[in-house]
Amino acid sequence: MIYTVTVNPSIDYIVQLKELTLGEVNRMDYDNKLPGGKGINVSRILKELDQDNVALGFLGGFTGNFVKEAIERVGLKTHFTHISDDTRINVKIKAQDETEINGRGPKISKEELADFTAQFDKLTVNDIVIFAGSLVPSLDDNFYFDLIKIIRSKGAQFVIDTTGESLLKTLSEKPLLVKPNNHELADLFGVKFTGIDDIVKYGRKLLDLGAQNVLISMAGDGGLMITKDKVYRSYAPKGTVINSVGAGDSMIGGFVGTLARTKDALEAFRYGLACGSATAFSEDLADRVKINEILPKIKIEEY
Template identity: 65%
Template sequence: MIYTITVNPSIDYVVQLPQMTLGSVNRLAHTAKLPGGKGINVSQILNDLDQPNKALGFIGGFTGTFISDALKAKGLDCHFTPIADDTRINVKIHAEEETELNGAGPDITAKEIEAFYTELANLTPNDVVVMSGSLAPSLPDSFYYDIIQKVEAAGANFVIDTTGEALKKTLPSHPLVVKPNNHELADYYHTTFNSQADIIAAGQRMLAEGAQHVLISMAGDGGLLITKDAVYFSPAPKGQVINSVGAGDSMIGGFVGTFAKTHDAVESFRYGLACGSATAFSEDIATRAKIDEILPLINIEKLAH
């Protein structure tokens, strides 16, 4: 089983308008209310790939009810822990530039945290736990690390989509895959990259520090997969980018969902790239039809490194 964890989900209120003028009344051309959260995005992709999964996290209030109902309508297997406080609302403004107004998140009590942990009480070595997104301010900084301890004790695998010091602390526990983009990777090692070879060297360093696989997304420059045996590259497929929100989560979902079935890192890379691109070319998280449309456009080559 794959468990996705979204500790600070949201309703994403997406608005589109030709241009936004501060201090004036702006007329919206289009609006949408979507269940948001990085782990939720991963679960939606896993569902598209027919990979069983359970969506975990914290939800509360009328906003939490909206999220739960919307996800169940999409067929997600939701096991959210109810909380007393309201789930947040984020506003995504698509005008001349993309602007996001993100709420901080609800208060979560110690009792509610303990209730959440019961969902992870029966982990097995065949399970994968995917942790994505920011922590609600009321959660302890050690929250993800505490979950990793439970995963390690069960002999299961985990994926954590994070950066900086939080990522550094998890690498010795051997995450199944890490997915920095090239800018995050440069920041992590306090350096700059002048070539693809520089990016690969940094990815190999991250592998040596504990990651089982390293995925590096490079936007229009494609993506890299680094394993203990080889380095693989794929150019980005051609298409119109409509919405970049959730593309990285979709890449993780495609990789993890395929790896759970095949244990083939290269095939998982192919699906990861297809899922990430399919979401970037869609208004919302990609559908299976869009993923299948993109898959033939993914061309992976093994590099001599």
């Protein structure tokens, strides 16, 4: 089974207006509330690919109820730990620019945390756990790493979408996939990239440090897959970008879901790219219709 973990889910409150003027009363042209959080987004994409999965994490309060109902309505399997504090609301403003204001997230008590962690005892070698998104302030930086140790002790696989030291630290535990974007990769090693060769050089370091599969996403410039002896590059297909929120999560969902089904990393890369672009070209996350429309437009070449 594939499990996604969203420690800090959200209601994504999408607000559209022609122009945002700071310090003034602004009126919305359109608004929408969507269930959010990186792991939940990965779960939704897995579902679109008919890949069985369960979304885990913490949900609480009226906001948590909204998220739970919204994702269960689309048929997602969930097993969230109930918390007494409210799930956060993240504001996504689409005006002359895209601006995101993400909440810090709720408090999680020791008991709530223990309930959540107990689930990991049941993992087996057939399971994959995907961690994605920020932690809440009451959890310390070792949170993911401690869970990863448990996961690996059961022989299960893990994927982690995080940045900086928290990512570097997990590499020795051999994540199934890491997918920093090019900016995150540069920050990770404290360098500036001048071209694709630099990106490949530092992407390969992630493999050397233990990652099993490495993708580097480059938004509208497409993505790279770096293997021990080959580098694959894809330019993103052209289209009208409606929403780039969740493109990275979609790429992870597309890659992991397809890798689990086919064991073919190149095919998984193709689906990852298609899901990422399909989300960029959709108002919400991509659905199966959009993904299937984009798939034939994905071209991958050896770099």
